[in-house]
Amino acid sequence: MLRIAVPNKGSLSEPAAEMLREAGYRQRRDSRELVLPDPDNDVEFFFLRPRDIAVYVGAGTVDVGITGRDLLLDSESQAVEHLALGFGRSTFRWAAPVGEMSDVSHVEGRRVATSYPGLVAAYLAERGVSAAGIVRLDGAVETATRLGVADVIADVVETGTTLKAAGLEIFGDPILRSEAVLVRRTGTDEPTGLDVLTRRLQGVLTAREYVLIDYDVPLALVEQAVAVTPGLESPTVSPLHNREWAAVRAMVRRSETNRVMDALYDLGARAILVTSIHACRL
Ligand SMILES: Nc1ncnc2c1ncn2[C@@H]1O[C@H](COP(=O)(O)OP(=O)(O)OP(=O)(O)O)[C@@H](O)[C@H]1O
Ligand SMILES: O=P(O)(O)OC[C@H]1O[C@H](OP(=O)(O)OP(=O)(O)O)[C@H](O)[C@@H]1O
Ligand SMILES: [Mg+2]
Numbered sequence: 456m457l458r459i460a461v462p463n464k465g466s467l468s469e470p471a472a473e474m475l476r477e478a479g480y481r482q483r484r485d486s487r488e489l490v491l492p493d494p495d496n497d498v499e500f501f502f503l504r505p506r507d508i509a510v511y512v513g514a515g516t517v518d519v520g521i522t523g524r525d526l527l528l529d530s531e532s533q534a535v536e537h538l539a540l541g542f543g544r545s546t547f548r549w550a551a552p553v554g555e556m557s558d559v560s561h562v563e564g565r566r567v568a569t570s571y572p573g574l575v576a577a578y579l580a581e582r583g584v585s586a587a588g589i590v591r592l593d594g595a596v597e598t599a600t601r602l603g604v605a606d607v608i609a610d611v612v613e614t615g616t617t618l619k620a621a622g623l624e625i626f627g628d629p630i631l632r633s634e635a636v637l638v639r640r641t642g643t644d645e646p647t648g649l650d651v652l653t654r655r656l657q658g659v660l661t662a663r664e665y666v667l668i669d670y671d672v673p674l675a676l677v678e679q680a681v682a683v684t685p686g687l688e689s690p691t692v693s694p695l696h697n698r699e700w701a702a703v704r705a706m707v708r709r710s711e712t713n714r715v716m717d718a719l720y721d722l723g724a725r726a727i728l729v730t731s732i733h734a735c736r737l
Pocket of ligand 2: 595597614
């Protein structure tokens with residue numbers, strides 16, 4: 456039975472449960488449940504703090520887990536990224552009071568507040584910058600400079616609203632681009648059942664990223680139309696009752712739907728229909 460760790464709280468918790476539900480797994484109804492067996496799918500879920508998940512996976516006490524890439528790298532555990540999951544996207548960035556710093560070299564000799572000391576120390580060491588110290592805080596890191604415990608912070612930024620409200624501005628390149636990831640232990644055989652979980656999650660990712668497009672097009676234009684919608688392997692082209700026309704079906708990236716529909720219409724395609732993909736295996 457594959458043991459899967461899932462965030463029990465925080466911003467990754469709900470979207471992780473949603474993705475697993477879409478992949479056909481049982482999910483808990485009560486947020487106080489800590490363990491949930493799913494015998495039909497031969498897996499067992501453990502609801503743990505996202506920060507601890509890489510630690511459990513690295514120690515081998517659970518087989519795989521969902522956590523943030525930033526938390527994985529901060530953990531310095533034996534866990535590695537297996538599959539990026541496309542939700543919980545954020546950047547991890549430097550910030551300081553407005554107008555004070557513009558480059559990571561300015562962190563030299565200054566005090567840094569962060570919830571990710573491992574990640575920050577590794578980043579600074581790689582660039583040969585010595586901070587005066589790293590102050591580890593659990594949250595609300597943006598307040599640290601105002602309260603005088605640090606000169607600069609390194610923290611998760613999504614919209615930038617929290618930083619702005621604290622009178623801070625980002626500087627330097629992003630330390631990291633993070634998102635939720637499925638992690639597994641390094642240096643051991645792949646756990647039994649991970650192949651099925653991976654295919655199911657990839658199915659959800661594809662169903663979210665792609666739509667199906669159907670249209671009718673004059674036979675003479677099929678080649679040009681297919682060049683606009685090449686699909687993943689090859690589009691389906693079917694005859695229509697009117698023998699001078701064909702029906703085409705292909706997968707298209709959701710983000711490109713309208714551009715593709717416009718191009719097909721301009722070419723002469725008609726009855727262009729777009730439908731969501733509910734589930735898939737490629
Ligand atoms: N505002 C946000 N937008 C996107 N991802 C975020 C945001 N805040 C935290 N994360 C991500 O969530 C993970 C941290 O989860 P964690 O549960 O420890 O903190 P949290 O989501 O901030 O919850 P809380 O602070 O309520 O405990 C990290 O991978 C981080 O990148
Ligand atoms: O760029 P924004 O959209 O403002 O989001 C980023 C903020 O969200 C998270 O904080 P959270 O609300 O989890 O509080 P915390 O600092 O106590 O973890 C994160 O730690 C940042 O502070
Ligand atoms: Mg938080």
